[in-house]
Amino acid sequence: MKCLILAAGYATRLYPLTENFPKPLLKVAGKPILDWLIEDLEKSNLIDEYIVVSNHRFAHIFQDWACPKVRVIDDGTTTNETRLGAVRDIQLGIETAKVNDDLFVMAGDNLLSFSLCEFIAYAQQKGTSCIMRYYEPDDKKLHKSGVAEVNENGKILSMVEKPAEPKSHWCCPPFYYIVKADVPKVAEAIANGCGVDAPGSFIAWLCGQTTVHAWEMPGPRYDIGNLESYEQVQRTYKVI
Numbered sequence: 230m231k232c233l234i235l236a237a238g239y240a241t242r243l244y245p246l247t248e249n250f251p252k253p254l255l256k257v258a259g260k261p262i263l264d265w266l267i268e269d270l271e272k273s274n275l276i277d278e279y280i281v282v283s284n285h286r287f288a289h290i291f292q293d294w295a296c297p298k299v300r301v302i303d304d305g306t307t308t309n310e311t312r313l314g315a316v317r318d319i320q321l322g323i324e325t326a327k328v329n330d331d332l333f334v335m336a337g338d339n340l341l342s343f344s345l346c347e348f349i350a351y352a353q354q355k356g357t358s359c360i361m362r363y364y365e366p367d368d369k370k371l372h373k374s375g376v377a378e379v380n381e382n383g384k385i386l387s388m389v390e391k392p393a394e395p396k397s398h399w400c401c402p403p404f405y406y407i408v409k410a411d412v413p414k415v416a417e418a419i420a421n422g423c424g425v426d427a428p429g430s431f432i433a434w435l436c437g438q439t440t441v442h443a444w445e446m447p448g449p450r451y452d453i454g455n456l457e458s459y460e461q462v463q464r465t466y467k468v469i
Contacts, residue, residue: 231330232276233322234263235403235428236291236337237284239309242455251287252453253337254294257466261294262453263337266345273346276333280326282318300326314425315403320415332412334428336403340466342448345404351444352406355383360432362443363450365400375401375429383442388433390424401443402450403428411435 240247246255254261263281270276279299283291288303295301302325306312313321319334333349352359362379365371376395378386388401405428407415415431424430435441451462 230275230333231278231280231326231328232267232270232333232335233280233282233319233326233328234266234335234337235315235318236263236281236287237304237306237312237315237318238338239284239286239312240338241309243453243459246456246459249286251283251290253281254290255453255459257340257451257453257462262340263294265340266335266337267299269341269345270333270349272344273349275349278326280322280328281337282322284312302326315428316415316419316423316425316431319428319431320419323412323415328412329409330412331409332407334403334405334407336428338453339402339404340451340453340462341446342450342467343446347447348404348444349406352408352442355442356408357440357442358408358411358432358435359406359442359444360385360401361404361446362399362401363446364398366398368395371395371398371400375427375433377401377436377443379443383444385436385441385443388429388436388441390427390429390433399443401429401432402446402452405432411439414438 236253240252253263282302284306291301375390377388377399418434423434
């Protein structure tokens, strides 16, 4: 299985920390965010390559950080205004690395209070592409997230990215297990007009094409979006 890490953003809300440095390599508890995520996934013994999709400005920084198991792909963009969008970055990673296997996709700027190995086990038991979900009581936050309707067996009935009128309180963070048969559908989704800015737009499209399940997260995640949230995670993050 391959793991594709979305790391091509410019994190403008974290300036000046990220003006010349990528957010996924900011340190939390003395270690880069990506190190925490990769070290957790390594416990599964299932990932044979990590594909980090970066923008052009930060690609050399990721290359200096990378170990032999990590491949860094430069998406060629140099500004926030000219970014490709997360879905196009996923497709770039698939094409460049010639992915022909199950694919684990994740944003490189989140930390979790639980192991991603639990999510992988759930996805492999279901045998379908899967995403994660958590209950979000705040309606304002629902308008800024991917929101899914889910049945009693965890099957997604519908998903909308940043809905004007959310149909549930199930928020879906950017952690996706895409089975091998669905990997080519990323290109198909783009060709059919799928939104490309938010990664959840692909999942919303995919739910209309095939069965996708959603795993309920057993604990919180730490979404590092601005200076305040970064300072908070520095104070509260506990090692898994």
